[in-house]
Amino acid sequence: MSGHVVSPRLYYLIFGTLMALTALTVGVAFIDLKIMNTVVALTIAVIKATLVVLFFMHVKYSTRLTWVVAASGIVWLAIMFGITFADYLSRGWVNAAQ
Amino acid sequence: MSETVHPEHAHHPALQHHFDSLEQQAEASTLGMWVFLATEIMFFGGLFLAYAIYRMWYPVAFHEGSHHLDITLGAFNTAALICSSLTMAMAVHAAQVGSRKGQIGFLIGTIILGGVFLGVKAIEYAEKFRDHLIPGHHFQWHGEANPRNVEIFYTLYFTMTGLHALHMIVGMGIMLVILWMAYRNRFSPQYYSPVEVSGLYWHFVDIIWIFLFPLLYLIGRHG
Amino acid sequence: MEPVAVAAPPNYINAEEGIFSWLLTRDHKRIALLYLFSVTFFFLMGGLFALGIRLELLTPAGDLVQADTYNRMFTAHGVIMIFFFLIPSIPAVLGNFLVPIMIGAKDLAFPRINRLSWYIDLLGAAFTLFAVVTGGVDTGWTFYPPYSTVSSHSNVLTAAVGVFITGFSSILTGFNFIVTVHRMRAPGMTWFRLPLFIWSMYATSLIMVLGTPVVAITLVMAFVDRAFGFGFFDPSRGGDPVLFQHLFWFYSHPAVYIMVLPGMAVMSELIAAFARKNIFGYSFVAFSSLAIAILGFLVWGHHLFVSSQSVYAGMIFSILSFFVAIPSAVKVFNWTATLYKGSISWDAPMLYALGFIGLFTIGGLTGLFLATLAVDVHVHDTYFVVAHFHYIMVGGTTLAYLGGLHYWFPKMFGKMYPEGWARFAALVTFVGFNLTFFPQFIVGYMGMPRRYYAYVDEFQVWNVLSTAGATILGAGYLIPMVYFVWAFKYGKDAGPNPWGAKGLEWTIPSPPPTSNFEETPVITEGAYAYTEGRLEVV
Numbered sequence: 001m002s003g004h005v006v007s008p009r010l011y012y013l014i015f016g017t018l019m020a021l022t023a024l025t026v027g028v029a030f031i032d033l034k035i036m037n038t039v040v041a042l043t044i045a046v047i048k049a050t051l052v053v054l055f056f057m058h059v060k061y062s063t064r065l066t067w068v069v070a071a072s073g074i075v076w077l078a079i080m081f082g083i084t085f086a087d088y089l090s091r092g093w094v095n096a097a098q
Numbered sequence: 099m100s101e102t103v104h105p106e107h108a109h110h111p112a113l114q115h116h117f118d119s120l121e122q123q124a125e126a127s128t129l130g131m132w133v134f135l136a137t138e139i140m141f142f143g144g145l146f147l148a149y150a151i152y153r154m155w156y157p158v159a160f161h162e163g164s165h166h167l168d169i170t171l172g173a174f175n176t177a178a179l180i181c182s183s184l185t186m187a188m189a190v191h192a193a194q195v196g197s198r199k200g201q202i203g204f205l206i207g208t209i210i211l212g213g214v215f216l217g218v219k220a221i222e223y224a225e226k227f228r229d230h231l232i233p234g235h236h237f238q239w240h241g242e243a244n245p246r247n248v249e250i251f252y253t254l255y256f257t258m259t260g261l262h263a264l265h266m267i268v269g270m271g272i273m274l275v276i277l278w279m280a281y282r283n284r285f286s287p288q289y290y291s292p293v294e295v296s297g298l299y300w301h302f303v304d305i306i307w308i309f310l311f312p313l314l315y316l317i318g319r320h321g
Numbered sequence: 322m323e324p325v326a327v328a329a330p331p332n333y334i335n336a337e338e339g340i341f342s343w344l345l346t347r348d349h350k351r352i353a354l355l356y357l358f359s360v361t362f363f364f365l366m367g368g369l370f371a372l373g374i375r376l377e378l379l380t381p382a383g384d385l386v387q388a389d390t391y392n393r394m395f396t397a398h399g400v401i402m403i404f405f406f407l408i409p410s411i412p413a414v415l416g417n418f419l420v421p422i423m424i425g426a427k428d429l430a431f432p433r434i435n436r437l438s439w440y441i442d443l444l445g446a447a448f449t450l451f452a453v454v455t456g457g458v459d460t461g462w463t464f465y466p467p468y469s470t471v472s473s474h475s476n477v478l479t480a481a482v483g484v485f486i487t488g489f490s491s492i493l494t495g496f497n498f499i500v501t502v503h504r505m506r507a508p509g510m511t512w513f514r515l516p517l518f519i520w521s522m523y524a525t526s527l528i529m530v531l532g533t534p535v536v537a538i539t540l541v542m543a544f545v546d547r548a549f550g551f552g553f554f555d556p557s558r559g560g561d562p563v564l565f566q567h568l569f570w571f572y573s574h575p576a577v578y579i580m581v582l583p584g585m586a587v588m589s590e591l592i593a594a595f596a597r598k599n600i601f602g603y604s605f606v607a608f609s610s611l612a613i614a615i616l617g618f619l620v621w622g623h624h625l626f627v628s629s630q631s632v633y634a635g636m637i638f639s640i641l642s643f644f645v646a647i648p649s650a651v652k653v654f655n656w657t658a659t660l661y662k663g664s665i666s667w668d669a670p671m672l673y674a675l676g677f678i679g680l681f682t683i684g685g686l687t688g689l690f691l692a693t694l695a696v697d698v699h700v701h702d703t704y705f706v707v708a709h710f711h712y713i714m715v716g717g718t719t720l721a722y723l724g725g726l727h728y729w730f731p732k733m734f735g736k737m738y739p740e741g742w743a744r745f746a747a748l749v750t751f752v753g754f755n756l757t758f759f760p761q762f763i764v765g766y767m768g769m770p771r772r773y774y775a776y777v778d779e780f781q782v783w784n785v786l787s788t789a790g791a792t793i794l795g796a797g798y799l800i801p802m803v804y805f806v807w808a809f810k811y812g813k814d815a816g817p818n819p820w821g822a823k824g825l826e827w828t829i830p831s832p833p834p835t836s837n838f839e840e841t842p843v844i845t846e847g848a849y850a851y852t853e854g855r856l857e858v859v
Contacts, residue, residue, distance in 0.1 A: 011281070015183075080147060086631075094632060141534035156559065
């Protein structure tokens with residue numbers, strides 16, 4: 001099998017980063033940033049997820065097809081979110097226009 | 099129209115008859131698991147969509163409901179799962195370099211950490227039950243927000259973490275099978291794709307929690 | 322001199338004997354036949370409920386059954402036909418049989434998961450049929466809350482579990498096909514040498530994999546609403562019933578492409594074989610399959626035009642629904658262009674294929690009327706909609722399925738079916754179909770609502786015509802069932818290539834051996850490399 005062997009040192013480094021980011025996201029939650037709280041929390045979550053996907057799940061060392069499959073799940077989720085929110089956000093616009 | 103070619107015959111016992119090589123078989127397994135994970139993204143995605151809509155509608159209720167969750171237990175569980183992802187990645191590494199002891203040790207570590215996570219979840223659920231926070235006829239809320247809307251928060255909390263926990267339980271089952279196979283020395287640097295592929299599943303379940311934790315536990319912790 | 326008995330060469334049918342060799346098989350061809358049995362059974366069940374519906378609608382008054390019973394009948398018809406016939410039929414029967422052979426492989430990537438798919442399908446069916454026979458479900462196949470989650474006194478939970486389970490059968494089939502097509506093509510089988518059947522099956526699999534999980538989670542949410550009193554979709558608990566519709570139709574609209582793309586897959590093969598020509602515009606047809614799969618995910622809100630979805634979202638969905646018609650039209654144009662100056666034979670599969678072109682076009686065009694927001698306000702929930710989707714599902718998918726069964730019957734069983742009877746049945750089906758469903762366009766446009774067991778007197782003549790047509794259509798379906806069974810035992814022996822067609826499946830014996838190819842083929846030419854004149858029939 002031609003799997004790429006990642007060094008344990010890199011795994012521990014990623015692990016440390018993930019723990020630090022977790023501490024960060026908990027800490028930031030106690031600071032009042034209004035709307036940015038959600039943005040920061042989600043950004044940190046996306047970074048953590050990306051680290052897990054790239055290094056623990058080896059996508060960084062995988063074929064382009066693997067990358068496309070992983071990305072397509074996210075793209076499809078975005079489609080579902082995006083167009084559904086087009087409905088929810090524009091409800092009541094007709095009344096507002098009147 | 100076509101010539102014929104003699105297929106290469108690899109004699110590895112794990113090679114299935116319809117594949118030409120272990121490499122092709124491993125690539126198929128990995129691709130298959132990724133396709134499955136794409137389906138899981140869409141599966142959980144429906145719940146995340148519901149969460150997004152209802153949080154947009156009921157910000158105060160979500161604020162209060164989230165505040166009531168135990169952040170220490172939530173953060174602890176997040177750390178436990180991240181540790182388990184590390185041990186899982188190390189287990190795959192051990193298989194790649196042919197270390198049977200490493201495989202067994204790290205897989206046991208993964209299973210234990212998964213069990214810890216589920217144990218903490220059980221404690222949390224028991225607390226919710228005691229506090230009448232299970233949605234349905236017995237739900238009670240004594241805060242300022244509309245109880246009906248806080249109930250939606252807890253509906254999402256239980257459905258999302260419950261579905262996640264179910265996936266963890268399945269994951270633990272898979273890990274036990276892989277552990278047994280590792281114990282029986284089935285894996286080698288030439289053939290370790292079951293470990294790799296189970297690891298992909300495990301990491302994915304960790305990623306779901308990485309999103310669940312801030313969305314459920316960290317709303318409105320300030321003030 | 323007495324004829325010397327020649328033992329039949331080993332093939333996938335006689336390779337092993339005994340019921341367990343079939344029930345525990347890994348062979349994709351045997352699994353295809355297992356599905357053939359179950360799919361046929363469910364088709365007959367769904368058809369029985371259709372008969373009940375059409376009998377009730379012979380008269381304007383609700384006099385055959387009670388209204389509540391009628392609700393359970395059309396729900397059963399819809400649930401069984403959609404989830405247990407239309408979605409699995411072509412992929413699980415023809416797809417399972419042909420995908421590995423057409424790409425030069427010995428089996429699918431995951432044979433045991435293929436077998437598991439069938440058992441999951443049966444398990445889901447068991448739950449669903451249990452729900453049906455122990456009182457039924459009265460919500461319509463669409464299960465809309467809050468009626469389904471709060472008020473309905475029927476077996477919603479059991480049916481929801483059944484459909485949920487069956488969804489995994491679909492997901493696993495799609496996942497198997499995707500990995501197989503990516504990783505198991507024979508040497509030289511580049512993407513653009515693949516038969517168009519494979520392109521369409523691949524596109525179908527993409528939809529199965531990305532869409533089905535969403536209806537699965539939707540059913541979970543409806544289940545917990547009903548079973549535990551959760552409030553996802555219940556307004557009295559702060560939920561939104563329209564959210565259910567968004568999530569449900571996010572899958573169920575692409576699901577109709579899961580149902581029609583395999584029909585289109587069969588169509589490309591039939592048209593090429595019976596016009597003895599390369600499909601005109603091969604790459605356009607190939608890419609149109611992918612376009613249908615992708616665009617099909619963007620239009621679900623056209624089912625919510627009158628459900629209090631925002632009118633702006635409605636406009637977006639309306640425009641996107643117009644776009645999704647384009648790749649389907651591309652296919653119809655290309656098939657027609659293939660026929661031009663082709664060497665046409667009028668065998669039964671070709672009759673079904675020609676029927677598909679006409680009927681699918683009518684169904685597709687009426688879809689454009691429905692996509693037009695302003696028109697839909699008037700015809701939504703009328704028989705116009707019912708006629709539209711039956712033109713596609715029956716006039717399209719079912720005709721393609723029958724055409725495919727006829728075309729590949731000699732390959733699957735090594736026998737020829739009786740061509741005269743087959744042509745007759747095809748004509749009966751065509752006449753019966755149009756008589757059943759064309760009046761429904763008329764009566765729907767006149768305002769007859771769907772899912773009602775009674776209607777005003779002026780609609781009766783159309784309903785009587787429709788029921789008469791349904792009887793003829795039923796006969797058209799039964800005739801092949803009889804002669805297929807007959808032909809399996811007594812039909813003339815068919816050689817490897819009775820149609821003189823191009824395709825890897827026609828280079829191997831009929832029926833094929835278990836491992837399909839003695840040696841892995843190496844592909845050196847495209848899929849439909851027909852030359853002048855008819856290939857010698859072997």
